[in-house]
Amino acid sequence: MGDKTDVWQGTLALMVLKTLETMGPLHGYGIARRIEQTSGDLLSLNYGTLYPALLRLEQEGSITSEWGVSENNRKAKFYRLTRSGRAQLRKETREWEQATAILARFLATGEDLP
Amino acid sequence: MKKLRVFLVRFFGLFPSRSRQCEFNEELQSHLQMHIDDNLRAGMTPEEARRDAMLKLGGTEQTTQAYRERGTIPSIEKFLQDIRFAVRQLTRYPGFTITAILMLSLGMGASIAIFSFVDATLLKPLPYRDPNRLVDVTESASVFPRANLSYLDYLDWKRLNHVFSSMDIYTGRGFMMKAGNAVDLVSGARVTDGFFRTLGVKPVLGRDFYAGEDKPDAPNTVILSYGAWQRRFGGRADVIGKTVVLSDTATTIVGVLPRNFYFPPRGDAEFWVPLRPGGLCETRRSCHNLYGIARLREGISVAAARANMKAIARQLELQYPDSNRDQGAVVQPLYELIVGDVRPILLVLLAGSGLLQLIAGVNVVSLLLVRFEARRREVAVRGALGASVSRLIRQFITEAFVLVAVSLAAGLAAAYLAMRVLIGMLSEDILFSMPYLRDVGMTVHVLLYAVGVALLSWLMFSIAPAMRLSVTEMRADLNEGSRAASNTMWKRFGSNLVVVELALAMVLLVGAGLLTRSLYNLLNVDLEFEPQHLATLTVSASDEKYGKNEQQVAFAHEIERRVQRLPGVLSVAIGSRLPVSGNGNTSWIRIVGMPYNGEHHETNEREVSAGYFRTIKAPLLRGREFTETDDASHPNVVIVNEAFVRKFLPGQDPIGKKIGDTTLTPKSLREIVGVVADIREASLDGEIMPAEYLPFDQSPENYLSVIVRSSQSEASLLPSIVSTIRQIDPGVGTLDETTMMQRINDSPTAYLHRSAAYLIGGFAALALLLGIIGLYGVIAYSVGRRTREIGVRMALGAQRSSVYQLILKEAGRLAAMGIILGIVSSIVAATLLRKLLFQVHAWDLGTLSVVVLVLAVAVILASYLPARRAASLNPMDALRTE
Numbered sequence: 001m002g003d004k005t006d007v008w009q010g011t012l013a014l015m016v017l018k019t020l021e022t023m024g025p026l027h028g029y030g031i032a033r034r035i036e037q038t039s040g041d042l043l044s045l046n047y048g049t050l051y052p053a054l055l056r057l058e059q060e061g062s063i064t065s066e067w068g069v070s071e072n073n074r075k076a077k078f079y080r081l082t083r084s085g086r087a088q089l090r091k092e093t094r095e096w097e098q099a100t101a102i103l104a105r106f107l108a109t110g111e112d113l114p
Numbered sequence: 115m116k117k118l119r120v121f122l123v124r125f126f127g128l129f130p131s132r133s134r135q136c137e138f139n140e141e142l143q144s145h146l147q148m149h150i151d152d153n154l155r156a157g158m159t160p161e162e163a164r165r166d167a168m169l170k171l172g173g174t175e176q177t178t179q180a181y182r183e184r185g186t187i188p189s190i191e192k193f194l195q196d197i198r199f200a201v202r203q204l205t206r207y208p209g210f211t212i213t214a215i216l217m218l219s220l221g222m223g224a225s226i227a228i229f230s231f232v233d234a235t236l237l238k239p240l241p242y243r244d245p246n247r248l249v250d251v252t253e254s255a256s257v258f259p260r261a262n263l264s265y266l267d268y269l270d271w272k273r274l275n276h277v278f279s280s281m282d283i284y285t286g287r288g289f290m291m292k293a294g295n296a297v298d299l300v301s302g303a304r305v306t307d308g309f310f311r312t313l314g315v316k317p318v319l320g321r322d323f324y325a326g327e328d329k330p331d332a333p334n335t336v337i338l339s340y341g342a343w344q345r346r347f348g349g350r351a352d353v354i355g356k357t358v359v360l361s362d363t364a365t366t367i368v369g370v371l372p373r374n375f376y377f378p379p380r381g382d383a384e385f386w387v388p389l390r391p392g393g394l395c396e397t398r399r400s401c402h403n404l405y406g407i408a409r410l411r412e413g414i415s416v417a418a419a420r421a422n423m424k425a426i427a428r429q430l431e432l433q434y435p436d437s438n439r440d441q442g443a444v445v446q447p448l449y450e451l452i453v454g455d456v457r458p459i460l461l462v463l464l465a466g467s468g469l470l471q472l473i474a475g476v477n478v479v480s481l482l483l484v485r486f487e488a489r490r491r492e493v494a495v496r497g498a499l500g501a502s503v504s505r506l507i508r509q510f511i512t513e514a515f516v517l518v519a520v521s522l523a524a525g526l527a528a529a530y531l532a533m534r535v536l537i538g539m540l541s542e543d544i545l546f547s548m549p550y551l552r553d554v555g556m557t558v559h560v561l562l563y564a565v566g567v568a569l570l571s572w573l574m575f576s577i578a579p580a581m582r583l584s585v586t587e588m589r590a591d592l593n594e595g596s597r598a599a600s601n602t603m604w605k606r607f608g609s610n611l612v613v614v615e616l617a618l619a620m621v622l623l624v625g626a627g628l629l630t631r632s633l634y635n636l637l638n639v640d641l642e643f644e645p646q647h648l649a650t651l652t653v654s655a656s657d658e659k660y661g662k663n664e665q666q667v668a669f670a671h672e673i674e675r676r677v678q679r680l681p682g683v684l685s686v687a688i689g690s691r692l693p694v695s696g697n698g699n700t701s702w703i704r705i706v707g708m709p710y711n712g713e714h715h716e717t718n719e720r721e722v723s724a725g726y727f728r729t730i731k732a733p734l735l736r737g738r739e740f741t742e743t744d745d746a747s748h749p750n751v752v753i754v755n756e757a758f759v760r761k762f763l764p765g766q767d768p769i770g771k772k773i774g775d776t777t778l779t780p781k782s783l784r785e786i787v788g789v790v791a792d793i794r795e796a797s798l799d800g801e802i803m804p805a806e807y808l809p810f811d812q813s814p815e816n817y818l819s820v821i822v823r824s825s826q827s828e829a830s831l832l833p834s835i836v837s838t839i840r841q842i843d844p845g846v847g848t849l850d851e852t853t854m855m856q857r858i859n860d861s862p863t864a865y866l867h868r869s870a871a872y873l874i875g876g877f878a879a880l881a882l883l884l885g886i887i888g889l890y891g892v893i894a895y896s897v898g899r900r901t902r903e904i905g906v907r908m909a910l911g912a913q914r915s916s917v918y919q920l921i922l923k924e925a926g927r928l929a930a931m932g933i934i935l936g937i938v939s940s941i942v943a944a945t946l947l948r949k950l951l952f953q954v955h956a957w958d959l960g961t962l963s964v965v966v967l968v969l970a971v972a973v974i975l976a977s978y979l980p981a982r983r984a985a986s987l988n989p990m991d992a993l994r995t996e
Contacts, residue, residue: 029144048180055184059119059120059123059124070144076145
């Protein structure tokens with residue numbers, strides 16, 4: 001457990017959006033599980049922190065929610081990506097790709113040094 | 115956009131909602147259930163499954179908390195919580211809270227209401243285009259610093275000046291207008307064609323005067339005031355082009371002025387006609403009947419304009435030495451002319467209401483401090499339980515906020531009420547001369563002022579208790595009975611506040627006393643006639659029927675004869691002008707046999723009927739009154755007043771002397787047959803000018819005043835006098851029917867002095883009340899503090915009288931300090947008040963001693979009750995309280 005990485009600052013929202021894009025409407029617990037699984041169980045996610053993040057995305061209008069029934073017949077609140085959420089996701093993805101590319105270039109030049 | 119949306123969502127999240135909370139709990143429960151289900155499927159025991167799910171979630175409490183914070187705005191939510199707590203705290207001490215809020219809202223209400231008058235009068239620009247460039251331009255004479263302008267001088271001024279972009283003139287004019295059977299006298303004004311363009315005012319309906327419309331041969335046209343349009347023409351749009359008969363002249367209505375247009379120098383003028391140089395007056399350079407108004411050119415100052423006009427006046431003086439000798443020029447901002455008189459009074463009132471508010475604030479501060487002492491332990495306990503000093507201070511700030519916010523709301527309501535009442539007290543006449551007062555109300559300025567005042571009070575109330583907080587003291591306060599420190603602190607600070615309060619109350623009391631004495635002096639100024647039981651009115655007859663002297667004389671005699679027969683009438687007199695109406699209507703005279711080198715001997719000129727002085731009961735000092743025989747067929751005679759003799763015939767016997775016009779034309783010569791006392795012709799506080807009285811029958815007019823002395827109520831006589839005059843001729847108009855006493859009481863001077871005295875008096879009464887409450891609070895508190903000490907003293911055999919002494923001595927010390935400080939400050943304040951004082955010195959000893967006496971009695975009252983309580987203490991009970 002000790003060698004798991006904490007979720008990086010500001011990436012949780014992006015992960016939630018991406019998860020909802022690939023998986024379609026999903027409840028909070030499902031989103032949390034999916035993020036952990038996608039990270040290959042390398043991320044340590046405190047499930048509770050997900051809810052304020054979901055509330056914020058909802059306040060911003062990136063996702064909406066409604067009550068539904070889960071796969072094993074439990075009442076649950078399902079979150080769904082909105083159009084503006086989709087745009088948000090594209091924008092943030094682009095920004096992250098750019099940021100990681102820059103960082104990768106930095107790390108690459110470092111290796112090249114004698 | 116997104117940020118705003120989030121903010122709004124979170125803002126509405128501030129209002130607690132049960133369903134939102136429930137929904138989240140449900141969501142969390144279903145989350146946990148699903149997690150537990152999964153764990154069970156993975157083979158954990160139920161306990162393990164539950165524990166693991168909780169662990170992964172990080173605790174339901176924390177999650178709920180994090181979720182709620184995201185849902186609202188935490189800082190504001192904390193603030194709201196603080197406020198709820200503050201409200202609870204305040205309602206726990208209703209006595210304190212109600213007193214504080216009452217005092218504060220009273221102070222705020224008074225100062226906000228007064229400020230609304232200041233705002234409407236002094237801060238609001240005049241309703242003209244670029245009003246700062248408008249100036250009042252007139253001539254000046256030795257006795258009239260601001261005199262009227264003659265038409266020919268105006269033409270020269272307009273032509274020669276290079277400081278005005280435009281210059282126009284105006285004067286008043288009454289019209290007779292047929293209204294059914296009777297004739298209405300309506301007021302109007304004569305203005306040159308460019309008058310409204312100079313002001314920068316456009317009619318709302320119809321048109322302005324054309325350039326050249328004031329030429330003698332132009333058709334007769336009139337522009338209506340908005341009020342006249344509404345009242346007399348029902349506000350109909352087709353009024354333009356209609357004809358109205360004004361004093362027998364068919365006149366075409368060409369325009370209607372805007373609703374918010376006012377021009378105080380012409381007050382209630384309803385009909386504005388072009389000023390045509392037709393009459394006799396406008397052809398003579400020495401006949402002054404006009405006022406000028408001009409717009410300064412860009413970049414020209416009032417001083418520069420004044421210099422230019424004075425230079426032109428000097429030039430005209432050289433050119434026309436006969437008529438223009440000593441004729442100077444006056445240029446002042448129009449604003450000055452319109453609000454100059456009211457400004458000092460309003461500023462004094464604003465200062466008065468400010469002082470009152472300060473006293474209220476100081477009182478609340480001392481209440482807060484007293485309460486802080488009582489709450490010391492509560493504060494100490496909260497501190498010990500971990501509340502930081504900043505947290506505690508925030509609590510005080512919040513409590514002050516609640517206090518001030520409630521007081522502000524109540525204060526605004528009180529101010530609104532006060533404004534309505536004060537405006538309601540203004541007569542129509544006053545509103546005509548100060549029309550800007552119609553705009554008094556809750557304007558943006560007033561609201562800003564109110565908020566500013568509230569913020570200042572908030573600051574004051576937050577600082578006072580916060581200053582008293584210190585960590586070390588708090589620790590000490592946990593130990594019971596350690597009160598020495600707080601006691602000296604309270605003595606130093608709390609009691610000094612009372613000294614300040616008493617001093618402030620004294621300033622207001624002295625101010626009110628001085629103003630009341632001024633008012634008294636003013637209303638009891640020696641008029642040199644008896645105003646009681648005099649009914650007065652003005653009669654105007656048309657030039658067509660009463661243009662000739664014989665017709666006017668016959669008409670006046672008929673009025674006298676018929677009115678005399680009315681029951682209750684003692685005597686009837688006719689005059690050209692009523693007393694106490696104003697200086698002016700003057701003539702230049704020269705005395706036969708006295709050296710003369712062209713100087714202007716200016717004197718008021720009044721035409722009076724035989725028996726006039728007897729009717730108003732003015733003392734005739736020498737010679738004789740006019741008689742029936744002083745008519746056109748007999749030699750011209752004149753009666754002068756004492757001031758006339760003092761100024762022009764000092765040390766000589768005036769009887770038999772002859773006076774005439776400046777060239778002593780034989781026709782103008784009159785023999786002085788009597789000397790009458792200095793009847794007050796002008797305002798109550800105006801100066802006494804030389805005056806000459808001519809027999810009405812030798813110099814009649816068709817516009818005259820009727821004065822009736824009655825043995826019964828003079829007011830009830832007025833309607834029958836009016837109907838009697840109408841019986842003589844239904845075609846004459848009457849106006850201004852009122853009694854002489856009413857006229858004096860309603861005169862603008864009396865009005866201004868009265869309103870100032872009443873309002874400052876009201877403030878002073880409130881200040882005194884607040885001062886007493888403050889002193890009572892301090893003394894009562896101090897007695898409470900010293901219960902144990904007093905108990906010990908009494909147990910050791912102290913007499914009740916010595917306990918009284920102990921308490922009263924303390925009160926007396928505070929009062930003495932307050933009174934000494936008050937005497938000094940009120941003399942300073944009263945010197946600032948000088949302009950408003952009439953025949954009273956700023957250091958009037960009588961007023962000062964009465965105020966000191968009043969304060970002393972108040973102090974004794976305020977300290978007697980707590981002293982009695984202390985003296986009636988049972989020593990054993992007192993000792994047991996600790």
